[in-house]
Amino acid sequence: MKQSFENPAAKKFPDAKAESRTLEPNVVEIETEKGRFSIVYSLHDIPVRPETIRNVDAVILELVGNYDSLEGAKKDIDLASDKRSSYRYILPTAARSEQPLFFLDFIADESETKKLAQEMGVKNQILPMVEFLFGTILTIGGTINYGSKNRLERTRRDFLKLGGASLLGAYLSLPKLSQVLEAPYAIKHQVPGQTDLIWRAHKMSGNFSKLIHPEMRSVGYETRNILIAQKSETVAKLLAQELKRKPKLSIIVGAGHYGLEHTLQIDENSRVGKLAKDLGDKFRKQGAITRVDFQPTEDPEKKRIEISFLRDEHFK
DSSP: OEEEEOSSSSEEOOOOOOOTTOOOOEEEEEEOSSOEEEEEEEOTTSOOOGGGGTTOSEEEEOOOBOTTSHHHHHHHHHHHHSTTSTTTTHHHHHHHHTOOEEEOSOBOOHHHHHHHHHHHHIIIIIHHHHHHHHHHHHHHHHHHHHHTSOTTTOOHHHHHHHHHHHHHHHHHHHHHHHHHTTHHHHHHTOOOOTTOHHHHHHHHHHHHHHHHOGGGOOIIIIIHHHHHHHHHHHHHHHHHHHHTSOOEEEEEEEGGGTTHHHHTTSOHHHHHHHHHHHHGGGTGGGGEEEEEEEEEOSSTTEEEEEEEEEEOTTOO
């Protein structure tokens, strides 16, 4: 289904100007069977450089919203082009180049978005801090208990208790310690490069932490990564049919979604199966994809916006 609208005669986008707080993007390029992807990891409070979408066939934006309806899609376009949005230079650039945009992130109304934000806050902020405090108390307690005895009083059992407390403390502290490695970039408002040693340590510890801490998994990050990867591959397949060649797409996401390049390489059946398990009765709804095309008008500075509602047929 395709619909178009004009706002009011047509949507006029501001110039995509550079500014001092615009940062160098952290871009990861990967090629799959269906397409070539340029993944741009960004910080949500800093605008993404318009240069990041040059020479791509389409742009995919990370944006939770109710975009599977015309009104919802209009709202998301306005949000993405707002002067406070990190995408505020991306939409004008895409409009001038007439590059299609795709919204394919998690579909949610305002109440569902609030619940998602609350879950992300609990699992990514509160829970790691609570486990870190318990881990610290265990480690300090074990060390004090061991140190309170002189060398002649210490037994093998005391040593094993200290080792157990230290290991459990390290296990509980790992998620928070991994997050601490992000601090230098958040403070400096920088997105790190792939070769940055601190960032690589953060990614490795983060991936290991999620492996041994299943309680930290959330719809807000892990499930959304799988969702974005699955529907991005579907978009690549559709564009390949349209362009008669393998397309190149730019996927712009927050830095917290690191690892998306690995999710794109997961077998499609595995991705869909995991999504069905994680999303439950919301699975079918999440198959929606919204395409935004920019069509020329008599005024070269204005574009008519055309919206198409598509579906990933794996979401049945």
